[in-house]
Amino acid sequence: MTHQQQTLDLSIALLERPSVTPDDDGCQDILSSRLAKAGFDCEFMYFGNKEQSGEHAEVKNLWARRGTADPVICFAGHTDVVPTGDEKNWTYPPFTPTIKDGFLWARGAADMKTGIAAFTIAAERFVASHPEHNGSIAFLITSDEEGPSINGTVKVIETLEARQEKITYCLVGEPSSTDTLGDIIKNGRRGSLGAVLTVTGKQGHVAYPHLACNPIHAAMAALSELTSATWDNGNDYFPPTTLQVSNINGGTGATNVIPETLEVVFNFRFSTETSEEELKAKTHAIFDKHFADSKASYDIQWKLSGQPFLTPEGKLVSACQNAIKSVTGTDTTLSTSGGTSDGRFIAPTGAQVVELGVRNATIHQVDEKVEVDDLGKLAQIYEGILENLLLE
Numbered sequence: 001m002t003h004q005q006q007t008l009d010l011s012i013a014l015l016e017r018p019s020v021t022p023d024d025d026g027c028q029d030i031l032s033s034r035l036a037k038a039g040f041d042c043e044f045m046y047f048g049n050k051e052q053s054g055e056h057a058e059v060k061n062l063w064a065r066r067g068t069a070d071p072v073i074c075f076a077g078h079t080d081v082v083p084t085g086d087e088k089n090w091t092y093p094p095f096t097p098t099i100k101d102g103f104l105w106a107r108g109a110a111d112m113k114t115g116i117a118a119f120t121i122a123a124e125r126f127v128a129s130h131p132e133h134n135g136s137i138a139f140l141i142t143s144d145e146e147g148p149s150i151n152g153t154v155k156v157i158e159t160l161e162a163r164q165e166k167i168t169y170c171l172v173g174e175p176s177s178t179d180t181l182g183d184i185i186k187n188g189r190r191g192s193l194g195a196v197l198t199v200t201g202k203q204g205h206v207a208y209p210h211l212a213c214n215p216i217h218a219a220m221a222a223l224s225e226l227t228s229a230t231w232d233n234g235n236d237y238f239p240p241t242t243l244q245v246s247n248i249n250g251g252t253g254a255t256n257v258i259p260e261t262l263e264v265v266f267n268f269r270f271s272t273e274t275s276e277e278e279l280k281a282k283t284h285a286i287f288d289k290h291f292a293d294s295k296a297s298y299d300i301q302w303k304l305s306g307q308p309f310l311t312p313e314g315k316l317v318s319a320c321q322n323a324i325k326s327v328t329g330t331d332t333t334l335s336t337s338g339g340t341s342d343g344r345f346i347a348p349t350g351a352q353v354v355e356l357g358v359r360n361a362t363i364h365q366v367d368e369k370v371e372v373d374d375l376g377k378l379a380q381i382y383e384g385i386l387e388n389l390l391l392e
Helices: 003-015 027-037 109-129 153-162 215-228 276-291 315-328 343-349 373-390
Strands: 041-047 059-066 072-078 098-100 103-105 136-142 169-172 184-186 191-200 242-250 261-270 297-306 333-335 352-355 369-371
Touching (some): 003 027, 003 103, 003 109, 003 373, 027 041, 027 059, 027 109, 041 153, 059 153, 072 343, 072 373, 103 109, 136 153, 153 343, 169 343, 169 373, 184 315, 191 276, 215 276, 276 297, 297 343, 343 352
Parallel strands (some): 072 169, 169 352, 184 333
Antiparallel strands (some): 041 059, 059 136, 098 103, 103 369, 191 261, 191 297, 242 261
16 A cells, blocks of 8 residues: 555544544544554553643643664654534534645644654564664654643653653654745754743723723833844744734723733844843843833733744754655755644754644644645655664
């Protein structure tokens, strides 16, 4: 059977499972069964609370490894998907994989069950051809990537680190391609630092402003400076750090009441030119300056979702570029754009991390889909990467 048919069949088997985050819905059982037959030692890791839901729900994770030697090449991915929204808006039922017009339509088709299928087929075929290969091949699969990401990859990595089990090279199967398969690979990601600003004034009647303190007015000058500030100029790998305000909430709903509080939610996506500490310090300096003589006060609650990371051009990047060129003829572009991925938990261990997968044009959208012809090619690319790294 060809790469194409094998990858398509496994993709469909995974896509039929409505594994809305953090529910794995049996996807990892399918994978572990196949990997065990290929000689992988499979270990399920559960984190969270079985009796609770939401952030505290129990999450199922799979760590599978074949071999004990270095280097360790790890395929990382997630079986959970985002909610579908109103299924009536879908051309085809989101959990009934449908092949039409050259596409495979389903929730998770691009993000990222076909990527998981492709690297599973790649590993099976590589092992069958090279049963005595060098090093080790591993899989790190979670069902908590699309959710809070607190009981998934981050906990597995903590467990591996505690027992001194290190990943050398990591391929994250996130959809990295833009126009054609393999045209872009992510060799790094910006950091993500979130903040919730609360400004507290004094409630009162709009006709008697001298008896109140309007937190909205108090925050305006500081917010203006914050949103117009230059944080850094980026570098050869990263664009400049950016800040975006995503939510502003204040007011009682009445037109004649000055509110007591204002809440502003904003987020930094930052490069390696700026640190978390520098962003916090500069932000506080802006607010301290503007609130020095104000009757209002402010508080900022910070949440770091991930530090920036970069895998410079080297062995892993070259292995990916050469495999892509061999299969598709494409000269790959390196990029650090886009959101965060679970690579942010793996890179700090010292692993080289690259994201490589199908096109990302429809991820998280209604009618998510991926080109059928790309599935077999992606499996061939992954197999080529294994050959480039493990057959020296």
